[in-house]
Amino acid sequence: MVSKKLGADEQKVVGLLLPNSIDFVISYLAIVHAGHIALPLDLSFKRLELEAIAHQMSPELIITDNVYKSCLSNNPTRLIMVDELFDYNRLTGELLRISPEKQIASLTFTSGTTGVPKAAPYTHANHIWNIKTCSEVWNWTPKDTLLISLPLSHWYGIVMGLSGALYHGNTLYLQDWFDAKKTLKLLASGKISFFTHVSSVYGKLLQMEGDYDLSKLRLCVSGASPLSPVVWQKFKDRFGVEITECYGSSETGRIAGNTMSSRVPGSPGRVLPGVKLKLDSLGNVLVKSPGIFPGYFNNNQATLEGLTDDGYWKTSDIGELDNGQLYLRGRKQEIIKKSGYTISPRDVEWAIYHCPDIDEVHIVGIQDSNQPNDKIVCFIVGNISKNELQAYCRANLPHAWRPDKIVVIKEIPCVRSGKPQLVALKNMAAV
Numbered sequence: 001m002v003s004k005k006l007g008a009d010e011q012k013v014v015g016l017l018l019p020n021s022i023d024f025v026i027s028y029l030a031i032v033h034a035g036h037i038a039l040p041l042d043l044s045f046k047r048l049e050l051e052a053i054a055h056q057m058s059p060e061l062i063i064t065d066n067v068y069k070s071c072l073s074n075n076p077t078r079l080i081m082v083d084e085l086f087d088y089n090r091l092t093g094e095l096l097r098i099s100p101e102k103q104i105a106s107l108t109f110t111s112g113t114t115g116v117p118k119a120a121p122y123t124h125a126n127h128i129w130n131i132k133t134c135s136e137v138w139n140w141t142p143k144d145t146l147l148i149s150l151p152l153s154h155w156y157g158i159v160m161g162l163s164g165a166l167y168h169g170n171t172l173y174l175q176d177w178f179d180a181k182k183t184l185k186l187l188a189s190g191k192i193s194f195f196t197h198v199s200s201v202y203g204k205l206l207q208m209e210g211d212y213d214l215s216k217l218r219l220c221v222s223g224a225s226p227l228s229p230v231v232w233q234k235f236k237d238r239f240g241v242e243i244t245e246c247y248g249s250s251e252t253g254r255i256a257g258n259t260m261s262s263r264v265p266g267s268p269g270r271v272l273p274g275v276k277l278k279l280d281s282l283g284n285v286l287v288k289s290p291g292i293f294p295g296y297f298n299n300n301q302a303t304l305e306g307l308t309d310d311g312y313w314k315t316s317d318i319g320e321l322d323n324g325q326l327y328l329r330g331r332k333q334e335i336i337k338k339s340g341y342t343i344s345p346r347d348v349e350w351a352i353y354h355c356p357d358i359d360e361v362h363i364v365g366i367q368d369s370n371q372p373n374d375k376i377v378c379f380i381v382g383n384i385s386k387n388e389l390q391a392y393c394r395a396n397l398p399h400a401w402r403p404d405k406i407v408v409i410k411e412i413p414c415v416r417s418g419k420p421q422l423v424a425l426k427n428m429a430a431v
Helices: 002-006 022-034 047-057 082-086 124-138 155-168 180-187 199-206 229-239 300-305 345-352 386-396 422-430
Strands: 013-017 037-040 061-064 079-081 104-109 119-123 145-148 171-174 194-198 219-223 244-249 253-257 269-271 276-279 284-288 313-322 325-331 336-338 341-343 358-366 375-382 405-408
Touching: 013 022, 013 047, 022 037, 022 082, 022 155, 061 082, 079 082, 104 124, 104 155, 119 124, 119 155, 124 155, 124 244, 124 253, 145 155, 145 180, 155 194, 155 219, 180 199, 194 199, 199 219, 199 229, 199 358, 244 269, 276 313, 325 345, 336 375, 341 345, 345 358, 345 375, 345 386, 358 422, 375 422, 386 405, 405 422
Parallel strands: 013 037, 013 061, 037 104, 061 079, 145 171, 145 194, 194 219, 219 244, 269 325, 375 405
Antiparallel strands: 104 119, 244 253, 253 269, 276 284, 284 313, 313 325, 336 341, 358 375
């Protein structure tokens, strides 16, 4: 039905406003099989955000269900109910076929943690390269069984989750939303061999009380943001599982990863085969690989701004290489300068994580051009007061690392992919 409605003259964008479900999987496969571009829409977006994206991307169709159709009421002619895709009596139209290096399979928006999200296309060749490369590093095979609660509207979920499981023919368990207690029960059921999620999720799993046997879990992968070595060690001590960290982005695909035989806490691993990585004089991470996307969708200016003169992609991450092992020190726009020191927010976070009463911590630097020093604002979740944390920092942290302001909150605000929402945190820090 999708191919009959869209034709085979050129690739067209088809929106997907559906939760993680079998309906999403079938709709996604229908779009890709027909040769067109799947645009998963984030269910956490408000109506105005969805309308703005629909206006910007102008999808030919938007596949949704009765629960979410009201979110796009201003586009009634483009909406198609997912149930209509299951009408197998309709004839299939001609399929669009382009070379896998040029044919776009998915179109996801960057996480928007630090600014305005941009649309990042990914070709079939990009998908396959990332899956094959990581499969070799992690011994990912058809025998694995995956649990995915990552949102399929983001790169991590659609490529390293759903597409990887489809590539290998894995049994796939889908959760529409991450729930720590339900996740631990499933991981302890013996049905799951492979679980992948963002770093903050592993901290939330540690907060759950109770006994859970994860001995049948072969592989836990953490991505999207750096994983604290303290969380890594606590997870290993409690569950007997060493988390495998990796590094990449919506634009670059996978860049580095720990292997099954070498997991180094605090590092996302070594540069993956096929990736060229170099650091400029300021430590900015620059990369080339077959996994890098073809450029922002309908935004050539932003694409050119992201490339160096010799064709490397600017990741905006600050890194170090030590005996081939990559260490990330934060995003370029996050680096803090104080008392003559250049400070990585991740280093401060990981130092504070050693405090036993801390569940989550996120450091934000507040820059003021009129002041010689940036301010360090510390957001914490845990059973601890500001005074207690201040005393801990005085006893354990260098003077320049100590927070200028401590904010105790119930939960770190995150985008739906699980990454901390830096703009929201900076707004909270300014109050």
